[in-house]
Structure formats: C-alpha cells, structure tokens
C-alpha cells in the first residue's frame with residue numbers, strides 16, 4: 001500500500017507528522033518518532049520570550065511589567081531550550097533522522113524572528129512552522145490590526161528564509177476563509193488547522209483559576225475537520241489537520257476532507273509512539289477494503305470544493321440536522 005504524501009513540496013513516506021511538543025524536544029526524541037514510523041516531525045517550539053531573555057534585549061521596564069513567576073519560568077526555559085540550544089537541536093535532529101524536520105517558532109510580534117528564522121534555516125531545518133497565537137483580548141486592537149500582525153510576521157520570515165514556511169493558527173478568526181487566502185497570498189506553504197490553546201478551568205472550591213486539560217479529546221476533531229473541508233482546494237497552500245486526531249479513522253477523515261497531512265500529539269502521549277504504526281495499519285486496511293492504492297486516490301474527495309452543491313453544503317447539513325428529515 002502506498003501511503004506516501006507530499007507536504008509543502010516535501011516527500012513524506014506517510015502523512016503522519018508528530019506535532020510540536022515534548023515528544024520532539026531532543027534529537028533522541030525525534031529519532032524515536034522516526035523509528036516509530038512518523039512521516040515528519042515538528043520540533044518543540046522556540047518561544048519569542050526565550051529569545052528576548054537570552055538576548056537580554058528585553059527592556060528592564062518590560063521585565064518589571066512581567067509577572068515575577070513568568071519571568072523566572074521563561075529564564076529557566078532559556079537554559080533548557082533557548083535559541084542557541086535550539087539551533088543545535090535542529091542540527092542534531094537532522095543528523096539523527098532522514099525524515100523531514102520542521103522547526104517551530106512561537107511568535108507574537110515580528111521584532112525577533114527574521115534573524116532566528118534565518119539561523120534555524122541555516123542549521124538545516126526542512127521547513128519552519130510559525131506557531132502564532134495573538135489573543136484578541138485588547139479592546140483597542142482591531143481585527144485588521146491583529147491579522148496584519150500575522151501577515152507582517154510571515155513577510156519578515158519569508159524575506160529571510162528560502163525553506164517553506166507553514167503557519168499554525170487557532171480557529172478564532174472573523175473570516176477564516178479570507179484570512180487563510182491572505183496567508184496563501186503572502187507565500188505561506190502550509191496551514192495547520194488548528195492549534196489547541198492553553199485551556200483554563202475554574203476551581204469552585206478554592207475560587208481559583210486552574211489549568212484545563214493539556215490533552216485533547218477525540219470530540220475536538222470536528223472543528224478542524226470542518227475547516228479543512230471548507231478550505232481544501234481553494235488556494236495553493238497545503239492544509240494539515242490537527243487537534244483531536246486520536247485514531248486512524250480521524251486521519252482518514254482529514255485526508256478525505258482534503259488535508260495533505262495530519263499532526264498527532266495527545267494520542268501519542270496517551271498510547272505511546274507505537275500508536276503511529278497502529279494508525280498506519282488501520283489506514284492501509286481501510287484503503288484495501290475501499291480499493292484505493294494511494295492517498296491521492298481519495299484525498300479531498302469530500303472537500304466542499306468537490307461537492308456538487310458547495311454553496312448550500314454547510315447550510316443544508318445544518319437544516320437537515322435541525323429539521324430531522326432526510
């Protein structure tokens with residue numbers, strides 16, 4: 001069975017990418033992912049704050065405005081995985097494996113990235129994923145301003161690197177289709193739908209905010225799946241399904257919706273890296289029963305673009321679900 005996939009011009013032996021996380025934070029960890037059968041890996045993100053602290057470029061006034069715990073935490077993070085260490089992580093990971101290694105930068109402004117993106121590209125990364133999350137919490141900040149910041153970061157990075165650049169975003173945009181097409185216009189080669197942001201919860205006994213679960217649930221598959229199916233085929237950049245994909249069936253659904261590849265994280269934490277082999281076996285078995293020889297035989301078959309009635313697709317499904325008659 002041919003499970004080969006292509007993502008941002010890179011040949012993948014299969015469409016399973018290990019998502020940026022603790023599973024990819026060292027060359028040894030990356031080697032384990034490759035040995036388990038992953039098609040590619042995205043390294044743990046380098047955070048903008050780590051660069052600010054390491055370069056000491058952060059102004060004292062800014063340091064003072066940070067929560068002390070936040071500053072101490074980031075300072076500790078720099079020791080473990082600061083920019084200098086990150087460049088060496090890219091080099092070592094590339095030496096350790098032959099599958100594509102995608103570096104990940106977590107950005108919230110375009111002040112710091114160009115130089116680091118270039119250093120990371122020089123270190124041999126096959127591509128860069130910009131993990132961008134600008135929380136729209138500032139009442140003064142308009143949609144246009146926030147979206148322009150994303151596009152500005154992309155432009156700055158694209159000026160400095162020739163390797164493909166992907167963007168990993170969350171689902172909260174006013175007009176995601178328009179914004180995604182702008183990212184495409186700005187030269188983004190891959191769009192990861194979606195990141196799963198830090199979740200909060202409330203402890204009603206202690207009257208405190210507490211962290212929500214770091215792990216996703218398979219129920220979270222449906223929002224990314226909907227958007228992959230809506231956006232697939234509308235522009236050039238490749239789409240990657242992410243969040244809530246725990247089993248082979250989730251991978252197959254995303255490919256049918258039009259994704260070029262998928263990213264897995266929680267399921268690998270919960271079930272171990274051997275889950276990759278299990279998912280690949282499930283995909284092969286399904287393809288066999290359906291008579292598909294390669295992923296291209298079915299990829300995108302259920303995207304909205306290929307629906308005979310694309311304009312009514314979403315609304316019709318909604319009406320069917322609400323009215324209850326077929």
Ligand SMILES: Cc1cc2nc3c(=O)[nH]c(=O)nc-3n(C[C@H](O)[C@H](O)[C@H](O)COP(=O)(O)O)c2cc1C
Pocket residue numbers: 019020021022044045046104106131168194195196214215216217242243244245263264265266267
């Ligand atoms: C422990 C942990 C660490 C993570 N670290 C990062 C990170 O550094 N950069 C990033 O872009 N995403 C990070 N993520 C998010 C994952 O890459 C992934 O997008 C998210 O978990 C959703 O996928 P899943 O449903 O397969 O878990 C992390 C997730 C977990 C659970």
